[in-house]
Amino acid sequence: MSKTLVWVEHEGGVVKDATLSAVTAAGKLGEVHLLVAGQGVDGVAAEAARIAGVGKVHVADDAAFGHALAENVAPLIVALMEHHDAFVAPATSNGKNIAPRVAALLDVMQISDILSVESEDTFTRPIYAGNAIATVKSKDAKKVITVRGTAFEKAAKEGGNGVVEAVASTGDKGLSSFVGAEIAKLERPELTSAKIIVSGGRALKDGETFEQVIFPLADKLGAAVGASRAAVDAGYVPNDYQVGQTGKIVAPEVYVAVGISGAIQHLAGMKDSKTIIAINKDEDAPIFQVADYGLVGDLFKVVPELTGKL
């Protein structure tokens, strides 16, 4: 049986949900092995070993892997790939940073952002901002794949009994170092795993107005907050709020788009949401073509009224 190595995305000592979708995708290719790389990651390894369907958990504990620097992590993965047939990473910013570096070192053409596994060598993936879906067949002996989280069910966090095994560090390559991070403190659910999302667009005018209009509605609904590229570019909210082709891909139960016109780049990030609700004053806005429920009106009147009535 072929063996697949899955990159475990973790933060603050906890396995991130994106990993669970990658495990499901990897399970369609064969035996699932995990790689936990980082510093002081015993707890993460133990948690990862309990994920349903997991065989072996390779653990590389070294300061060199502390910030998942691709220059240090890629050689570690390449060494492990001697005994694996495929490498699978979630299509997160980490996965997208690391996987192509691994692929090139293995002389493999990566298959990015897969939506389905059709067979051991054939996959579907979105192209042109999701305006087309390509079915591609890989001729490479080994596969390197990133997985779109919203396209696969999450594997159960419990029920597995993986064998934890330490692997030798491949060391610090001395090419890069971590300087610092500004990671937003989340007061609300995380965008990529939220059940409900309220997103705002450029029509929100400025950062203060965005907060005053969008945040209370989101809090009433227990929702995560997202934004269109236009709103992020205009500086209303930070980059990690962006939903779209080049931002985050989301597929919540309910997506509420407020003052978002619906450019194809934005639709690419949210059109797989189960129910889409759009509030926009322009009744011809393209967002209404994908919305299940549309309300034409002035968001500055309608949204506070809605928040009040919930």
Next chain:
Amino acid sequence: MKILVPVKRVIDYNVKPRVKADGSGVDLANVKMSMNPFDEIAVEEAIRLKEKGVATEVIAVSIGVAKAQETLRTALAMGADRAILIQTDDEVEPLGVAKLLAKVQEEEGAGLIILGKQAIDDDSNQTGQMLAALLGLPQGTFASKVEVADGNVNVTREVDGGLETVKLTLPAIVTTDLRLNEPRYASLPNIMKAKSKPLAQKTPADYGVDTSARLETLKVVEPAKRSAGVKVADVDELVAKLKALGVAA
């Protein structure tokens, strides 16, 4: 220090792509083509580094059909000094592009190679990372800030949780995110001047690189269409819908 900027000719970002009826791909006949938006940001960043005196020369490279010359002329009009076209009618995958660029870098010895983080046609997001791997260089992907100092480059990266800064030794690979800068428009005099800037013509064979495809596209289809729903008359009706969905009490 030289800066190498690879650019790709792609469908214009304002055009809605249409899938061909026979499922063989996306119809690009008579469609407006432009420079990949992320590559424009890469060109702009390189030019700004030259204007600051950090870089001495900006070289634009494109791999593609003869018409990719137009994309290179755009880069030259923005301010690049010279251009290289590696001409081929075959579609070259990111791995093949990275191999060709690695050969160009062997000849040019640039201090920085700045690429767009992804092309808006195949959305692969691979070439920069692959090039870094092939050259054994560090990579600063999804950059929103680039600062060169003392033989290093500090790159602030847009990551899922916010921003992260890494320090890379030079030479290094940088891939651009949207908020790195706002690319300039080329002025008419600069467009005229660009016509006489040097543009070298090469082929993949000149570099001895095998660019044959590793992925075979079996078919391309349109995604499942969402149909437009209903318009609600007022907030009360919307509240009722939200209640029916079980997301409001």
